[in-house]
Amino acid sequence: MNVVVFDVGGTSVKYGLMQDDELKAQGKIPTPQGADATQEEFLAGLDGVIDKLRAEAGGALDGVAMSLPGTIDVDARYIKTGGALLYNYETDANTWAARWGMPVEIENDARCATIAEYDLGNLQGAKTGVVLAFGTGIGGGIIINGEVYKGTHLYAGEASMIYIETPPVTQELVSGTSFSDKCSTVSLTRLMAEAKGLDGCSGEEALAWVKAGDEVACGVFDTYLENLSREIHNIQCLLDPDVVCLGGGISQDSFFVEKVREAVRYFNEDLLPFAFPVPEIHACKFFNDANLVGAYRHFLRMQAKRAA
Template identity: 55%
Template sequence: MTRLAVFDVGGTAIKYCAMEGTELQLQGEVPTPDTASLDREPFLATLERVIAELGPVEGVALSVPGVVDVDARYLHTGGALMYNYDADVTEWERRFGLPVEVENDARCSTMAELAVGNLSGVRNGVVLTFGTGIGGGAVVNGELFKGSHLYSGEASMMYFSTPRRDSELRDDGAWSTACSTTGMCRRLAEAKGIEGCNGRELFAWLEQGDEETARVFGEVCDDIATQIHNIQCWLDPERICLGGGISRNPLFVEGVRDAHRRFNAELNYAFPEAEIVTCRFFNEANLIGAYQHFLRMREKRGA
């Protein structure tokens, strides 16, 4: 059984563990070094220190934000991590003295579901994860689909309308702005005239029967259903897995299912109803997916 040091690199924290098979050992997290810095050394030093603390391992598996060429082991972009733009991961291998495999974080989540989760055995499926943004991944003919430019699954970049030129990051009209957990909470806060709220408060108000919360929640679910329809028109998935912390609450999944059924009922032609379920894995999905990706890539490389 292969024992690896596995990392899930986020914008605020780096989660880690030693992993062997399906067993996650010595789990922990450390703060992510200054994401605005162009100096990669603090990031690599942090990984190096954790690898040493995890004990003997046979390799390093990472889930990271950004556009990743897994075959070349090259990060074209690093998402919010400015020091990981144009990063040659083979240099990390030489530093650690261990084989290293890296994959995009949303695709790691999809890989976890495909390998040992709720997309196992599914020929065509989709993962959508809701948090600060909306991550995604597609499985086509039983394989993780990446597209020609490694942008498949960049759900946050999908739009409802053309963004205003004065909007921050041109994010006005983007799906993540409207329907991520952060976007949903922002919409509710604006509707209630309050400074802000979080997902726990939103669902507490929903469970208490608050009418304004129910109205905004319904609108968000309708918007999600619209984009699910668009995804269906291109990929025709048999199953869609919803992930992210918000998906732990059954009200969210039921809300999206109901909106999906309403959308289909309003069409004047027959359209398939996709199976909508939760992901099997939540906070540990990227770690599990990174491990599975490492195994697949080492087999592919004949290593």
Template identity: 50%
Template sequence: MKKLAVLDVGGSAIKYCTMCGTDIEGKGEVPTPDGESHDPEAFLETIEGILERMGDVEGLALSMPGEIDARQKYIRTGGALLYNYGVDVTEWERRFGVSIEVENDARCSAIAELSRGNLQGVDCGVVLAFGTGIGGGVIAGGKVLRGAHLFAGEASKVLTSWPENPRNPITSDQLWSSACSTKSLCERVARAKGIDGCDGRQLFGWLEDGDEVVAGVFRRVCDEIALQIHNIQCWLDPERICLGGGISQNPLFVEGVRDAHRRFNASFDNAFPEADIVACRFFNDANLIGAYEHFLAMEQSR
């Protein structure tokens, strides 16, 4: 079994480890270089520094945001990381001196849950990963669905409204990820409480203490998530939906979404099916595990 360097590149941090089979070792994280820069050098130097700490590895498995053609090893768009637009990953292979396989982060999460987690044996399922934004992964026919244009499950692009003037470009506040991500939830709570900011731990602490202001914002966000789950059901009719990201480790979040889903379905005159909504098994490790499994599958297929 090969020992691989595995990296999960996020908007604010790069998580890393080495993996060999089911063993995860040397876990750590470093800040992600400024995503608004178009110069990739700081990002590439950061990866080089991580690889130097790991010693001898036989490959590099990458989970990254953006529109990624895994077969062609090409990153079309890099999400919020502007320096990762139009990247030929084979150039990174030459620079780092190792074989590289790269896949979209939400698809990595879906791969992890399908191969080892809570989507095992599921023919049709969905992963929704909540963090800085919202990532989506779709399982159809027991396989990860990428779509004709690599856009299947692109939850970050789901709209919640249409511009009043159709000639105006779509803005970030019209995106679901700008309303219901973990980052957005915390921002909405902070605004409602009239404070500068908060984090997930504070948010759930207030919920547990019965803070009515926080409970109202939380319920509204769960309702908005339930609305999009309804839309997902209308298109895919998934057997199970796995909620991921660090926030999904708190049972209050998963139960809040379940409750909103039940209330939403109860508003229909005729019975509407309830999807099985559960937390992802691997939480923050899902992208790492999925990237590793993706590397092995791609290496075998090539």
């Protein structure tokens, strides 16, 4: 089987070819952004990738599997909301299948990562598992008894929308009060750069300063860990998962994962005046490939479901 896989992010679209269950021909293209960006511009970029991967596969493709931001009805192949990609709101992806002349299956990005980790990664065997994927925002995915839990309105796992403080009355996407505003990778680097008087920094630079003992960086990171450990505790209160997997590029650094593990342990075991369970915390096995692998596994699930 030859399936084109896309992981659509806020800044880039990663892609690859799943050929006999092996991920090949990986690359990325920019994600159209800004007020003037259109869905046609977005799809034209994907057209070029599909043509390229069709040649890689010797001319035969069996479908397209897509990991996307937003609220997605997978049975109807309908994108209700598209996260930061406003041009994908209220989109019927069946039109994409017609455009490309082959089956298309779509799923929320964090749920793709969750499927990958449950099927093949570090959530295998978990009765209740959670994935938190750190990037532009915080994607969330939940597995309960082997099934992805989506909730009544497809909002289960929308971690970015958890509010730590009451938001101000504003139309701004970044209010400084949400879980995403406090704990996404983008927020960590923004807060770190502001504290150090810089225009910006990368996640790697931020963690390097912390590892080196930089006083300002350590202060920012301590606050970050306090916010993150509190929200993981709250998730534990609601779902009681046995495993929480951390995804996104920052999770590839074992230092980051261990510091989150220590902070959660401290919150649950040292701060509380009573015994409280601590979930296992691991990095996602597939790191930046999790959404690609999960999109493919979702494609297989949905195609089997539609054929039944």
